Amino acid sequence: MKRLVRFTLNGAVREEAVADNILLLDYLRDGLGLTGTKTGCDGGECGACTVLVDGQPAFSCLMLAGALDGKTIETIEGLAEGGRLSVIQQSFHENLGAQCGYCTPGLVMASEGLLRTNPAPSEGEIRAALAANICRCTGYVKIIEAVEKAAARLRGEAAA
Numbered sequence: 001m002k003r004l005v006r007f008t009l010n011g012a013v014r015e016e017a018v019a020d021n022i023l024l025l026d027y028l029r030d031g032l033g034l035t036g037t038k039t040g041c042d043g044g045e046c047g048a049c050t051v052l053v054d055g056q057p058a059f060s061c062l063m064l065a066g067a068l069d070g071k072t073i074e075t076i077e078g079l080a081e082g083g084r085l086s087v088i089q090q091s092f093h094e095n096l097g098a099q100c101g102y103c104t105p106g107l108v109m110a111s112e113g114l115l116r117t118n119p120a121p122s123e124g125e126i127r128a129a130l131a132a133n134i135c136r137c138t139g140y141v142k143i144i145e146a147v148e149k150a151a152a153r154l155r156g157e158a159a160a
């Protein structure tokens, strides 16, 4: 069975018929070609599939696309503007917050969700906000630094 859903994806309103049983993660990747959102554990354990739903980080592997009606979805593809990385993306790049990069889209989206609600998070608050996002490469120190520096830049306390 399919159902009609109307939602906003990366700033554009869409109306689509989606299968009742398709996960948001699979819909984004296989249905729309938005492969920036990664499949990791496929079971709510790793955070690789994190997107923003109504501005809040959410695991797209735990949500059905059929539940999108009326919601606003943001994926990693929606962050860059005019070919320029967002402040958080740029900070991950500059501060070596990514190694293999597989976890990075999920971490960037979780960080984006955090900094929208808490523009000056402590290290502990950053670690808590990213606790559900697993990285096997970096040891997290560079990721935390990247978020701290992005936050400072967004507050106008560091050079853009």
Ligand code: FES
Pocket: 038, 039, 040, 041, 042, 043, 044, 045, 046, 047, 048, 049, 050, 059, 060, 061, 062
């Ligand atoms: S793929 Fe969704 S939490 Fe791991």
Ligand code: FES
Pocket: 097, 098, 099, 100, 101, 102, 103, 104, 134, 135, 136, 137, 138
């Ligand atoms: S950079 Fe490789 S898993 Fe995080």
